[in-house]
Amino acid sequence: MKRLRLRRKQLEERFFKGLMLLATLLIGASLAAILMTILIKGLPALSWAMVSHLPKGGYYFGQEGGILNAIVGSLYLAGGATLLAFGLSLAVALFLQTEYAGPTRFAWLVRFSLDVLWGVPSIVYGAFGFTIMVLLGLQASLLGGIIALALLILPVLTRAMDEVVQLVSPELKESSYALGATRLETALKVVLRQALPGISTAVLLAFGRAIGDAASVLFTAGYTDSLPTSLLRPIASLPLAVFFQLGTPFPRVQQRAFAAALVLTLIVLVISVASRLLTRRLTRHITR
Numbered sequence: 001m002k003r004l005r006l007r008r009k010q011l012e013e014r015f016f017k018g019l020m021l022l023a024t025l026l027i028g029a030s031l032a033a034i035l036m037t038i039l040i041k042g043l044p045a046l047s048w049a050m051v052s053h054l055p056k057g058g059y060y061f062g063q064e065g066g067i068l069n070a071i072v073g074s075l076y077l078a079g080g081a082t083l084l085a086f087g088l089s090l091a092v093a094l095f096l097q098t099e100y101a102g103p104t105r106f107a108w109l110v111r112f113s114l115d116v117l118w119g120v121p122s123i124v125y126g127a128f129g130f131t132i133m134v135l136l137g138l139q140a141s142l143l144g145g146i147i148a149l150a151l152l153i154l155p156v157l158t159r160a161m162d163e164v165v166q167l168v169s170p171e172l173k174e175s176s177y178a179l180g181a182t183r184l185e186t187a188l189k190v191v192l193r194q195a196l197p198g199i200s201t202a203v204l205l206a207f208g209r210a211i212g213d214a215a216s217v218l219f220t221a222g223y224t225d226s227l228p229t230s231l232l233r234p235i236a237s238l239p240l241a242v243f244f245q246l247g248t249p250f251p252r253v254q255q256r257a258f259a260a261a262l263v264l265t266l267i268v269l270v271i272s273v274a275s276r277l278l279t280r281r282l283t284r285h286i287t288r
Contacts, residue, residue, distance in 0.1 A: 145221025
């Protein structure tokens with residue numbers, strides 16, 4: 001009987017190990033297929049002229065020009081949204097800690113609301129932002145896109161910071177209080193320093209999420225072939241550049257869409273690598 005049970009457990013372990021391996025291989029194969037498709041179709045159209053020039057007349061009919069407007073616009077949108085969301089997220093994450101909000105029903109409700117907002121589709125944020133802009137009499141603009149993207153990444157950034165801050169050792173906080181530091185001084189000089197690697201990673205990943213989103217800026221940021229000159233003017237973005245170019249019937253323009261997707265993928269890849277390197281470097285100065 002014991003041998004039979006042991007044999008059954010071994011079979012179960014092998015079965016679930018095989019499922020985990022299969023799932024890992026499927027994810028890896030899917031990622032490889034996506035990257036290979038973008039490389040094969042986009043690399044031939046990618047050139048320095050494409051990433052350093054603005055669209056010219058007839059660009060969407062296969063004529064000369066580039067996607068510099070979309071690259072700069074995406075950096076403006078994602079950068080502005082990340083800065084705006086960071087200020088709000090950091091304040092909320094610190095407030096949710098035991099020293100301020102405590103283990104109260106209110107803190108639980110805030111965390112639950114953020115978890116719900118995390119799963120809301122990005123098109124909903126875009127529709128909400130568009131509705132507010134209509135009520136205020138505003139047109140599609142850089143400011144509208146920044147606000148919509150900030151709302152999109154706010155729950156992700158806040159919950160990530162909240163989890164990182166909770167990992168800070170309580171003994172460090174107690175030592176800070178014992179030395180006469182206030183709660184604010186402890187939060188800014190002790191908690192934030194210890195949580196800095198995780199916070200930096202969360203910020204970079206939020207930037208990557210913002211720069212790759214199309215639905216939330218479709219109605220709020222608009223699109224233009226020129227570089228941004230004002231917060232109240234429309235702005236281009238790489239995801240929408242891909243979307244609009246793929247919708248044309250011209251093969252050359254469609255190939256440029258894959259090149260734009262390749263540029264966007266490279267930006268996200270650089271951000272991911274930078275977050276790993278930054279985390280590794282900052283972790284050296286953290287008390288364990």
